[in-house]
Amino acid sequence: MSPIIQTHNPKESYPKVTYSHVVTVDAPAKLVYTAGQVGRDSTGYIPASYEEQVKLAYQNLGHCLAAVNASPKDIVKLTYYIVNYDPNRRDVDVIVVGGGISGLQAAYKVQEAGFSSIVLEARNRVGGKLLAVEIPEQVEGRGKKGGIDLGGAWINDSNQSRAYSLAQRLGLDLIEQATDGDCIVQQSNGAVLRFPYGETPKISSKYQKEVGEIRDNVEDICHSVDDQNAVKYDGMNMEDFVQTQGLGTVALENVTLWTRAMLGCEPSEMSALYFLEYCRLGGGLKQMRSDRKHGGQFLRARQGEKEHNPQSGLLSKIDYFSGMGRLAKGVESMLRPGSVILNSPVSKVAQDSEKVVVTTDSGVQYRCKKLIFSLPTPLYKEVVFEPPLPSEKLNFSSSTHLGYYTKVILIYEKPWWKDHGLCGLTHSFKGPSSLTRDSSSPADNQYSLTCFVVGEPGRKWSTFSRPERHTQILEQVVSIYGPQLSEKAKMPLSILEQDWAQEQFSRGCPCPVTPPGVLSRLGGSLQASFENIHFVGTETARHWKGYIEGALESGDRGAEEVIKLLKD
Ligand SMILES: Cc1cc2nc3c(=O)[nH]c(=O)nc-3n(C[C@H](O)[C@H](O)[C@H](O)COP(=O)(O)OP(=O)(O)OC[C@H]3O[C@@H](n4cnc5c(N)ncnc54)[C@H](O)[C@@H]3O)c2cc1C
Structure with a gap:
């Protein structure tokens, strides 16, 4: 009886060949011959990297074998050709x-x-500088899920169209930053004061006047920098700038808070032109500092798991514990x-x-x-x-x-600050943390405060041991929230910290x-x-x-x- 010869073309292999990928001969025993397999996928695409081409070639061989119910263990002879390969080119x-x-x-x-x-x-x-990490195991065991952003975390949906479209395309769940409730300011002498979000703390009339003036001046001037006055503003640092505005220590304290929170630097470290231009490019100081609609800190990625959507290739490729860090993935x-x-x-x-x-x-x-x-x-x-x-x-x-910038994230059992009419935003002229923001994801039962340990107070704080650093942060949080909340404030379930100055391939952040x-x-x-x-x-x-x-x-x-x- 003459042998039965059959040809096969697995659907996973690259198409449009003028030959068959696999030939089987049925007698006397079943023999399988495969055509030479190359590193090309089913769409005809050839990857740029050599490693990926080799991987694809072997995957294609696997498809050929599977098409005739064979597997790699059935291979009797394999010949491979690598042409013009130079591992260094x-x-x-x-x-x-x-x-x-x-x-x-x-x-x-x-x-x-x-x-x-x-x-x-x-x-x-x-x-x-985008980095989301999974919530620590001991916290996850308490029913908390998801990831935490140790790098860039906030975007908005009105004037950051690229970031927003990408987040949408990738299916990130975005949540609005919490601004309901009061904020707290901690003065350099340690005294604290509550104030509604969006208002200036009523420390004194002089304080309110100076803060209002420096804020309005920076806002106006940043939009009016041109070739004529650029050299003038580049001839001074931000400390000098405050003086040229006829303002004193209150204004300088606030400018210091901004340069630390926005760039991890002191006002003396940057030219006034640099800071004014930085503000202009972000749509103005007020917009950049805002946690509300149009502001720099309006939306975060929900830090929860998301069901994979088999209909969408993109979604199913991403491991969704999310966080804004997932944009890069x-x-x-x-x-x-x-x-x-x-x-x-x-x-x-x-x-x-x-x-x-x-x-x-x-x-x-x-x-x-x-x-x-x-x-x-x-x-x-x-x-x-x-x-x-x-x-x-x-x-x-x-x-x-680059500036000094560390995020310290305190994860709590419950959002105790919310229960007391606070939104989690605090400013401190004392340190070590200059600013805290709520970074919770209520839908995931994840409650946290992110402390921004930045600029000179951050640099000093970084010289202490890890336990000492954490003690200092907790002491500060306790002193800001006061005796009534101290028991809860000093008992986070977990503390995460990320010091960007220690990272060999960043050396600080967010922007030189x-x-x-x-x-x-x-x-x-x-x-x-x-x-x-x-x-x-x-x-x-x-x-x-x-x-x-x-x-x-x-x-x-x-x-x-x-x-x-x-x-x-
Ligand atoms: C703590 C923190 C908070 C932030 N908060 C926000 C926020 O809320 N909203 C916001 O919009 N932005 C925020 N940012 C800023 C934002 O994360 C950055 O602007 C953005 O991620 C920068 O991207 P990049 O590609 O320009 O630079 P980078 O992310 O620095 O990318 C440079 C890459 O080059 C790599 N590299 C370095 N040296 C080499 C080498 N020799 N060879 C090869 N590769 C090398 C690095 O590893 C890195 O991956 C924050 C940043 C930090 C760190």
């Missing part, structure tokens, strides 16, 4: 250095336009598989007129036509550029510095600042490309600089720049 259209939200967004936009891109990320995770999941290469700190970037060669700490090299560099400027000096960066860019990046005399002279070099290298990152943004929105905007801009050039 990988070629793509675009390499993005840094897998924070700006770099991921840039890589995604490049791929969306039909070009190949990979992201080289130094850490063992994506997201950079979300963009990563929108990239071609294998596009992000973790644990790859870049140490050298060399370019000539045609290509850029990137070398990582471990000596692996990648080649591309265009490079998008997304690191904060204070980290530029960690990378050797060949030829060196233009002098303006070099001088600018060596003049910027410049001292006097830098921005007006060299600021123009920040976004400028250098031959085949393009620069993104939140500090290069033209809208909401320092924020998630700004990071996304800069990623879009960087991608647009290289796409245009690649198309030409």
